[in-house]
Amino acid sequence: MSLKSSIRKLRDEVKSRFVGNEEVIDIIVLNQLHRRSATLIRAQRGVGKSTLMLLMLKGLTGDDFVVISGASEVKRGEVVGRLHIPSLEREGVERVLWAAFVKAKGKGIDEVNRLNPYTTANIHHMMQFGEVWAYGQRIKVGDYVLMANENPADPTTFVHPPPFYDRFDICVYLSSLTLSDKFRLQSLLENYGEGLVDSMPQVLTFEELQEARREVEEVELDVEIVGTVNMLVRDFQACIRNREHSEVKPPILCEGCHFLKDVCSGIKDPPSERATIVLTQLAKAKLWLEGKLEQDDVFKLALWVFPHRMSLVKARNLLDDLRNILIREKVKMEERNARRQWLILSKLMNGFDKGLYTYAREVAVEDLVFAEELMKLEREWVKKGVLREEDTLGVFMKWR
Amino acid sequence: MIVMSRRPRDFFKDFLETASKKAPVKSEDSKLLWDYEEVEYPERTPRYLDSPFLEQVISEPVVLTARELSILKEHIEQLDMQVLRLRKRNKLLTILCLALFLFLITVLVGSNVGGFGF
Numbered sequence: 001m002s003l004k005s006s007i008r009k010l011r012d013e014v015k016s017r018f019v020g021n022e023e024v025i026d027i028i029v030l031n032q033l034h035r036r037s038a039t040l041i042r043a044q045r046g047v048g049k050s051t052l053m054l055l056m057l058k059g060l061t062g063d064d065f066v067v068i069s070g071a072s073e074v075k076r077g078e079v080v081g082r083l084h085i086p087s088l089e090r091e092g093v094e095r096v097l098w099a100a101f102v103k104a105k106g107k108g109i110d111e112v113n114r115l116n117p118y119t120t121a122n123i124h125h126m127m128q129f130g131e132v133w134a135y136g137q138r139i140k141v142g143d144y145v146l147m148a149n150e151n152p153a154d155p156t157t158f159v160h161p162p163p164f165y166d167r168f169d170i171c172v173y174l175s176s177l178t179l180s181d182k183f184r185l186q187s188l189l190e191n192y193g194e195g196l197v198d199s200m201p202q203v204l205t206f207e208e209l210q211e212a213r214r215e216v217e218e219v220e221l222d223v224e225i226v227g228t229v230n231m232l233v234r235d236f237q238a239c240i241r242n243r244e245h246s247e248v249k250p251p252i253l254c255e256g257c258h259f260l261k262d263v264c265s266g267i268k269d270p271p272s273e274r275a276t277i278v279l280t281q282l283a284k285a286k287l288w289l290e291g292k293l294e295q296d297d298v299f300k301l302a303l304w305v306f307p308h309r310m311s312l313v314k315a316r317n318l319l320d321d322l323r324n325i326l327i328r329e330k331v332k333m334e335e336r337n338a339r340r341q342w343l344i345l346s347k348l349m350n351g352f353d354k355g356l357y358t359y360a361r362e363v364a365v366e367d368l369v370f371a372e373e374l375m376k377l378e379r380e381w382v383k384k385g386v387l388r389e390e391d392t393l394g395v396f397m398k399w400r
Numbered sequence: 401m402i403v404m405s406r407r408p409r410d411f412f413k414d415f416l417e418t419a420s421k422k423a424p425v426k427s428e429d430s431k432l433l434w435d436y437e438e439v440e441y442p443e444r445t446p447r448y449l450d451s452p453f454l455e456q457v458i459s460e461p462v463v464l465t466a467r468e469l470s471i472l473k474e475h476i477e478q479l480d481m482q483v484l485r486l487r488k489r490n491k492l493l494t495i496l497c498l499a500l501f502l503f504l505i506t507v508l509v510g511s512n513v514g515g516f517g518f
Contacts, residue, residue: 342423
């Protein structure tokens with residue numbers, strides 16, 4: 001069986017055992033196609049977070065997976081490693097017994113929001129650097145599959161820092177079952193009984209998964225898709241008043257700013273650069289697996305890359321609000337094409353032209369990201385003496 | 401040994417060129433011409449709502465839809481909140497100034513009358 005067929009089989013096997021949330025399964029499978037993948041599943045209690053996590057781990061690693069539970073009192077020694085006491089007593093040597101969680105190819109974390117800060121810090125370090133430390137000794141962790149879940153509505157003991165959540169490539173939300181889905185679940189449970197997860201076969205070996213990951217890494221994306229990914233993330237990050245370093249956040253920061261109704265004004269904390277990397281990886285995975293990738297696909301993938309990486313000014317329903325922002329963003333990109341913005345910028349990069357510059361200034365007043373690029377060119381023109389500092393857009397709009 | 405020096409690829413330029421080809425233009429007398437097709441924004445408000453922020457004056461009468469009206473209302477509410485915040489701060493600073501002024505008077509009177517020495 002080819003690697004692509006195996007990945008499709010994995011998706012089908014999980015779908016045959018997990019009712020509903022089909023879109024979520026698709027994205028989780030795509031997210032496994034890059035090195036040291038990390039997936040976060042969020043849902044209310046009893047919706048199937050742990051089942052989905054176990055199905056994926058079993059399908060990818062067979063029995064070579066370890067699940068630690070945040071709800072139990074899991075300690076650092078159980079997650080990272082503990083000291084081998086006999087070696088210390090007899091030989092005076094500090095030997096570390098690395099925990100099964102570190103060595104296993106499949107790593108599961110149940111109820112990640114309940115993990116204590118010390119354990120979380122160790123897992124954070126592992127996800128960041130691919131290594132763990134204990135008693136002054138280090139071990140490289142290598143490639144793995146990490147799946148975690150949490151119920152954000154649960155009262156938790158600890159609030160984990162945003163950088164920790166940022167290490168998860170995607171964050172998916174499961175919804176409760178519709179009426180017909182409940183009937184499907186009952187029939188499924190009748191067939192499998194208690195052994196639903198046990199019945200899940202290991203669809204591909206870990207070496208095969210790594211081979212698939214290597215193939216995905218080599219996929220070259222169309223420059224237009226790369227542009228969509230970069231524009232999308234930049235539009236979600238950019239703020240003419242430098243939101244990243246400002247103590248006040250929107251909506252206060254937006255008062256008096258004429259970009260008030262733009263995408264930027266709805267975002268309180270912007271996503272990190274990691275969002276670009278993950279979105280690119282997912283786009284490559286989709287192209288590799290399905291043989292085609294449209295601009296719309298990037299927007300669909302983005303829905304699962306952003307929820308845990310940014311906060312919105314007014315979040316009533318995070319996913320719905322994010323969907324609305326993505327729709328607005330898509331139209332904004334269409335408008336950029338209609339105005340020939342990138343053509344104008346491309347021509348201006350080749351040299352100053354008064355007519356084009358005048359048009360570009362008009363456009364820049366309504367497009368923050370375009371304004372940033374135009375202002376970069378202005379700085380060069382000022383240096384060359386083509387343009388006076390006081391005539392630049394930044395000075396005129398009081399953006400500097 | 402001959403080392404081939406390869407210029408790094410400028411991805412941004414590549415992107416700009418591709419995007420430029422996607423939206424063609426005609427060139428006439430060193431001017432660029434194209435048919436502008438209005439893009440429909442599902443939620444975008446008309447430009448006249450931006451005019452106060454752009455310090456523009458609208459000379460023609462405008463008719464607002466219910467949604468635009470609610471956006472205006474939201475803006476006014478946000479501005480009201482800002483005004484309230486500033487009023488509170490103003491009040492606090494006035495009280496602080498008064499307290500300092502009274503303290504100064506007390507010190508001056510005290511030192512002149514000689515009731516207590518500083």
